Amino acid sequence: MARITEKGISGLVGNVIFYTSNGQNYIRSKPRKKNKKKGDPVNPLNTIFGAVSTYGSGMIKRMSGSFLFRFNLATYNLGRGWMRNQYAAHKDDAIWELSARNNTMCQLNSETDLRDFLGTAITVTNDGKGLVRISIPEINPKKDLKAPPRTMRVNLKMIIVTSPFRETEIRNNFWMEQHNFDYSDSIAPSKESILDTKTAEGDIAIVVIALEFETTRSGKGFYNTEKRWLPAAIIAMGRLKN
8 A cells, every 4th residue: 555645655556666765756566476386396405404415425425434433324314413503503604613622523433422532632723725734732642542451552533524515516525644652651742734625715624533442452453443442523614714
């Protein structure tokens, strides 16, 4: 309904809208609602669930062969659920920092918790231009690590997987570095690794830490394969910056 005022006609008449702006009278047509046809397909990649199901699943699959335990459906569900929460909370942020948060790890092995095994904090820093810095402080293995009986050596794996999270580029990049040291009272020195992911600004990255234990029972050069002694967790997720 329109009404007549001292300034002219204001309101809706049929499919025409009368209005005043900056002292001038204007007329425009009423916007039409675009009715979605029943059965029209929805691009799943336009939803948070769809994007993470597609790209996140690819990232998890890309690293699945790097552990001593087998990835199953529960592993994928744990990873995708955690990534979906992170992506929903930060996908529209101008800056989504890639940094480790001890209270929001995603345990890939549901039978263990990395925080129960590793008593020291690992730092993740996005240095820009595709460079990711992972800093491990010095460790006293006997004091800072929980390990199975008769452990001789410890292997700490650092893994990064990236994805553009874009429909036009469904691909994943993968990097892994390992830090191996004796399980004793001798201090294992600090280690800083800078991994060049060689990926573009805006790509999504996850950082994973896993521990493996070489024991006298498993034999020299072999690692304990009991799942309860194989902690692994995603410790960081974020967007790479320039």
